[in-house]
Amino acid sequence: MRRVIDGRNLLPPEPLELTLAALDQLTEGDDLLLLLNCRPAPLFGILRRHGYFWHERAQDDGSFEITIRKSTVGEP
């Protein structure tokens, strides 16, 4: 199952707060898609420390797509 958080019109750190709350409910096989206007550098350190994989993709309009999964499933 895929959950999407569109943080493009949210004030920082709201997207980060929503993401961290969503990570608590992320189960194996699920992924979390983040849509953001900037690269969430602070998030990456937290993801690494807590054992998540992520993949980031810069969009033509300057926004970013970040896909996150639990590390037991493997890199997306």
Add this chain to the structure above:
Amino acid sequence: MHADLSFEQAPPISVPLRFFLSAPLFGVVAGALLCWWGADVPTSRWLGETLALTHLLVAGFMLQAMTGALFQFLPVAAGCNIARPLRVARVVHPMLLAAVLLLAFGLASNVAIALRSAAALFLFAVAIVVVAAGRALLRTPAQGATALALRLAVGGLAVTVLLGAALADGLAGQRSWPLADLTSIHVAWGLGGWALTLLAGVSYFVVPMFQLTPPYPPRLSRWLPLLLLAVLLAWSLQLVAPIPQQLVLVCGLALAGAFAAITLWLQQRRRRRIGDPVFWFFRFAMCCLLAAALLGIALAALPAAVDGPRVSWLLGVLLIPGVFVSVINGMLYKIVPFISWLELQRLASPGTPVPNVHEMLPGSAMRGQMGVHFLAVASLLTASIWPAAATLAGAAFAISSAWLGVNVSRAALRFVRARDRIGASEPSRQS
């Protein structure tokens, strides 16, 4: 898996926090002294008391906050970090505190040994900051407009302090420098080359992010700091050759005004109707910057009025408490809760409750302080036509600064308590 070292390299939170917590103290001292000294201060920019108050704000309040921001901002915005940040901060922070107190005392009381000691301390402390930050900024592969502005700002700080040390030397009676020319160049580098250039670089990054505006036009972002540098170099030539002063001044003010106008225009185009204190502090600051630029340009046509004490006071108030102190107020309200919350997230295990950003620093406390700050700036402006208002303005500024200090300290205290709670429940995760 990606490697993202930028935030992993961020300095320990105690590094920027010590600067952020110290900054408001200088506002309290400056406000209290203005309240004490009263109506004489706005009558001349050359009075020792006026110079002391100005430096309590620019070399105390502003330099403390901007140095802390530099430590915090380099990894996030430029992908680089000051090496051994804790050691650097432990040396630089107390030196800057002592330097500004000595400078203010030396200027107000005309004590040569205090001026010379302050100059030596500033030179040493700022040299460490410039070398440490400059080294990081020259090594980073980042080539964006923010990284360029940060590089130029650090250079601007170095020039400002060198000129300031020469002026202190001259005032202490060591050498006979052309003090008036040196002062106007020192002011230009301090406000334009250091403060405005750093503000521009930081704004390129934080205004679109925290105020949900479109990005700054790329061409403007890149050229503004470079053109400011060209204007400052031209302005500095007055030391060795005659220059068209009014023209150079108008060019510099036009650049500052353009930056303010574009920031206001971007704020109008924000994607969501946000109106938090950070937004209003920025908006107020940009209105002050635009007003200062327009006033300066108008007065350039009337050179005789430019040196009038009322105009000097008006421009000084618009630029220092109006622009830079306002922006720093807003940025402290954004940065301190954010880095505190982030550090708690780093320390806590998934699922462990952590206070959210709004709990770290409630909006009502920020809004109340913001109102007093705006009142203080309005009173300071009033003192240009009615000097007796200086007493009220000083009191309002001291209260505003004290309130800022209390708000920021409370956020830091909430962080410490939450960190201790996490430490008690998860001792093995504390680093």
